[in-house]
Amino acid sequence: MKTDSSCCCPSFIPSRESALFYLLWVLIALYMLAGAAIFSSLERPAELQAHQLWERRLTDFSHEHNISCEDLKSLLRHYEEARTAGIRTERGRALWDIPGAFYFVGTVVSTIGFGVTTPSTAMGKVLLVFYGLLGCSATVLFFNLFLEKVITFLSLPIFRCRRRRTGHSDLEGREIEGNRNEQWKPSVHQVTLILLVAVLLVACGAASLYSAMEGWTYLESLYFCFVAFSTVGFGDFVSSQREHHEDTWVYQVTNCLLMLLGVCCTYSLFNAMSVIIKQGLNWMLKTLVRMYRSVCHYKLQLRPLFKLCSSDSEPPVCYCEETTGYKQQVQVVSSSGHSKVWHSSVPTAVSKCLCDEAKVETVCKSLQNKDKKVIYTERK
Known part of the structure; x- marks a missing residue:
């Protein structure tokens, strides 16, 4: 904590890093509250309608087949337990063969975690903790190195374009290219724009493939691409889970490659956008500090006037x-x-x-x- 001696009264101001942390925390909390209010107003009526429809269907089914509602709910609870083991009403592909297990560990180390495949044994759950700890750390490092490679790949053509605009000859350019290319890097706005275009291209191409292979609409496929590439992984849409997908190994390999490419590009985009957000927060902090100092400065100037106005008596003026x-x-x-x-x-x-x-x-x-x-x- 620091004391601002320029102000008319002592005030405790946190450090820049602490102020940035507190400001970001407040903005994230407000952002989450706004999102909660928006999604609650959109999804809560649909949830109530779904509950009413489900209760009505249970009642109609119990009356039609002369089954008590309690026995029917008990059967549904058993099915929910079986669903965690991979049992579905429609037969799907095997979950724990080598391709299925490889798909599972891919969702673990990439932090997607769809939730369709989960370990059911105690040893598998314990092993998953240590396996995920090392695998997720290595994958995050891979994502960071991928971002550095992207910046290095983009710096060379952008530098050459700048050199041509300045009018340097090829000989001079070769002499200074080795030094400047190592020092000069593209701006964060250029990297963000290029990564955004790359994510859109990968998502649009993958959505076309998923729409054809999974039977989803194109909008649902785009939704799945964002959920998967951003490592959110709700699990409402999961690719390559149908029974006939076991025979299409080309689609399985393509799906894994698209997942890897999409997650790398999206993670790098998030890192670049976080830098821009931090720059915006720094600008907000500078604005708040400038306003605070202005208020203290005007208060300091008006302090003698306040003392003069609050004095008990004023000297007489003789005309x-x-x-x-x-x-x-x-x-x-x-x-x-x-x-x-x-x-x-x-x-x-x-x-x-x-x-x-x-x-x-x-x-x-x-x-x-x-x-x-x-x-x-x-x-x-």
């Missing part, structure tokens, strides 16, 4: 009438160090005060009693 051969000067010095001087001076004139001299003497005595020094000089 004088100029007469010939008279010069008068009144100076009031307070105990706080402030002084006021009223004077009227005419070289060939005498100033005659319109105030009664007895009243002036009374006021002077009262000011002296309040620790104020009054000097009244009169000369002809």
Whole structure:
């Protein structure tokens, strides 16, 4: 904590890193509250309708087949337990053969985690903790190196374009290319724009493939691409899970490659966007500090005026009438160090005060009693 001595009153200001952390925390909390309000208003009515429809179907089915609702719900609970083991109403591909297990560990190390395939044994759950700890760390490192490779790949053509615009010859360009290319890097805005285009191209191409192979609509395929590439992984849409997908090994390999490419590009895009967000937060902090200093500066300037207005008594002002051969000067010095001087001076004139001299003497005595020094000089 630091004390701002330039302000009129001491104030405790956090460090820049702490202020950035607190500001980001507040903005994320507000962003989450706004998102919760929006999605709640959109999805809550559909949830209530789904509950009402489900209860109505259970009641109709129990009456139609003469089955009690409790027995029917017990059967559904058993099915929910079986679903975690990979049992579906429609037969799908094997979950724990070599291709299925490879798909599972791919969702683990990439932090997608669809939730369709989960270990059911105690040993498998314990092993997953250590396996995911090492695998996720290595994958994050791979994503960071991928971003560095992208920046290095983009820096060379952009540097050459800048060199051509400046008009350097090929010989001069070759001499300085080795030094400048290592130092100069593209801006974060250029990297973000290129990564955004790459993510859109990969997502649009993958959505076309998923729409044809999975039977989804194109909008659902785009939705799945974002959920998978951003490693959110809700699990409502999962690719390569149908029974006939076991025979299409080309689609399985293509799916894994698209997942890897999409996650790498999206993760790199998130890193670049986080830098831009941090720049925006720094600008907001500078603006807030500038406003704070302005308020303190104006408050410091107005402080003497506030003290003057809040003083118990003000020095009397004598309005004088100029007469010939008279010069008068009144100076009031307070105990706080402030002084006021009223004077009227005419070289060939005498100033005659319109105030009664007895009243002036009374006021002077009262000011002296309040620790104020009054000097009244009169000369002809």
